[in-house]
Amino acid sequence: MIRAIRGMRDLLPPETSRWQRVEEVTRQVFHLYGYRELRLPLIERTELFARSIGADTDIVTKEMYTFTDRRGDYVTLRPEATASVLRAVLENGLAKGAGVKKFYTLGPMFRYERPQKGRYRQFHQINCEALGVDAPELDVEVILLLLDILRRVKLGEMRLLLNSLGCPECQARFKAGLGLFLINKEGLCEDCQRRRETNPLRVLDCKSLHCREILQHAPVLRDYLCPDCAAHFARVLGLLQRFGVAYVEEPRLVRGLDYYTRTAFEVTAPGLGAQDAVAGGGRYNRLAQELGGPDLPGVGFAIGEDRLLEVLPADLGQDTGPDVFVAALGEPARERALALLKELREKGLAGEMDFGQRSLKAQLSLADRLGAAFTVLLGDRELATGLAQVRRMATGEQQQVSFTALAAFLGEQVKAG
Numbered sequence: 001m002i003r004a005i006r007g008m009r010d011l012l013p014p015e016t017s018r019w020q021r022v023e024e025v026t027r028q029v030f031h032l033y034g035y036r037e038l039r040l041p042l043i044e045r046t047e048l049f050a051r052s053i054g055a056d057t058d059i060v061t062k063e064m065y066t067f068t069d070r071r072g073d074y075v076t077l078r079p080e081a082t083a084s085v086l087r088a089v090l091e092n093g094l095a096k097g098a099g100v101k102k103f104y105t106l107g108p109m110f111r112y113e114r115p116q117k118g119r120y121r122q123f124h125q126i127n128c129e130a131l132g133v134d135a136p137e138l139d140v141e142v143i144l145l146l147l148d149i150l151r152r153v154k155l156g157e158m159r160l161l162l163n164s165l166g167c168p169e170c171q172a173r174f175k176a177g178l179g180l181f182l183i184n185k186e187g188l189c190e191d192c193q194r195r196r197e198t199n200p201l202r203v204l205d206c207k208s209l210h211c212r213e214i215l216q217h218a219p220v221l222r223d224y225l226c227p228d229c230a231a232h233f234a235r236v237l238g239l240l241q242r243f244g245v246a247y248v249e250e251p252r253l254v255r256g257l258d259y260y261t262r263t264a265f266e267v268t269a270p271g272l273g274a275q276d277a278v279a280g281g282g283r284y285n286r287l288a289q290e291l292g293g294p295d296l297p298g299v300g301f302a303i304g305e306d307r308l309l310e311v312l313p314a315d316l317g318q319d320t321g322p323d324v325f326v327a328a329l330g331e332p333a334r335e336r337a338l339a340l341l342k343e344l345r346e347k348g349l350a351g352e353m354d355f356g357q358r359s360l361k362a363q364l365s366l367a368d369r370l371g372a373a374f375t376v377l378l379g380d381r382e383l384a385t386g387l388a389q390v391r392r393m394a395t396g397e398q399q400q401v402s403f404t405a406l407a408a409f410l411g412e413q414v415k416a417g
């Protein structure tokens with residue numbers, strides 16, 4: 001038998017109804033904050049990600065699904081959505097005019113990481129991007145939006161971690177300081193020995209325990225912020241306090257992508273083990289220019305939907321059964337059942353029948369298994385009298401209803417619950 005590829009998984013019912021519920025809530029919240037949906041290609045030119053995420057990041061050096069297409073062009077399955085959002089916005093002229101432009105996009109991303117709990121090679125993100133304005137108030141609105149989604153889907157305990165990564169000038173000064181700190185440190189992993197030269201900031205994102213130990217005493221970016229970046233960060237923190245949002249300042253938070261400037265954040269949730277970041281994001285004021293576009297500051301986040309679903313309550317988004325199951329015996333009754341189902345669905349009721357030619361008992365047990373609220377029994381006798389038997393499955397209570405009144409009767413009963 002052919003099996004799914006390692007790190008890729010099937011999402012199946014009833015789990016898929018939990019996903020639908022999360023996405024339904026998410027879309028409602030995005031609407032409340034004025035965001036509109038983008039649906040973007042899953043595959044882009046490799047260069048787009050290499051230039052935006054950063055040549056020294058783990059994502060670009062080790063984790064991308066990159067291959068040549070039939071023409072020999074390098075293409076990559078998207079490892080994240082921000083680069084694609086910016087590409088699409090610039091290409092389609094969506095950023096024209098003053099003011100903030102707000103977009104969201106949902107869908108699968110691909111990273112060739114070692115699969116483990118909460119880490120997949122195809123995973124799903126809920127992605128939010130607000131473009132055009134470099135204001136701390138917008139950073140705060142984006143964070144409030146993120147927390148709003150997480151609260152409405154009933155994520156219990158969570159922690160908001162915050163840092164400022166400064167502007168390119170702060171980062172240049174910090175990199176020099178960090179470079180000096182790292183210069184004679186022994187025992188850095190091979191990757192970090194290289195990064196120490198090429199991009200010392202990436203050393204801070206190293207997962208190796210030994211590198212982490214060395215970094216405990218490394219300088220932190222906060223001490224290198226210019227007055228503008230420091231004021232921006234102070235304003236973000238001040239506003240979060242004003243809105244009663246609990247956060248933890250995390251001076252070593254650098255994020256795994258190179259494009260961030262100023263505000264950077266993550267939300268973690270207990271119960272996820274080592275991969276405890278449910279969402280991550282921040283401001284990226286230089287990304288549009290890196291991609292050859294105009295000055296277009298931005299801020300956003302991505303929620304890891306797979307991880308989020310792992311820690312949400314099991315009863316989120318009940319996988320409900322049909323409103324009505326029609327059990328039919330014999331061909332004329334099956335035809336009548338099809339007609340009744342058509343009428344019920346036109347009224348907005350969910351209905352099902354058994355298309356096999358099985359006994360009444362077998363059909364009733366299927367209705368039970370599906371969790372139908374009502375079952376209509378149709379056989380030769382019912383066809384002859386024009387009266388169907390309607391059974392309320394929860395109580396077993398049964399009642400005769402004429403065919404002409406059946407759809408209206410069921411509609412009322414279902415609505416009444």
Ligand code: HAM
Nearest residue numbers: 080082118119120123277278279280281300301302304
């Ligand atoms: P990221 O931190 O790389 O940021 O990913 C965001 C979230 O996606 C993570 O916090 C995690 O929940 C989830 N995630 C990442 N990799 C995996 C994986 N292999 N398996 C399961 N879940 C995973 C970004 O992608 C940025 N584009 C976010 C952003 C948007 N920044 C600004 N705008």
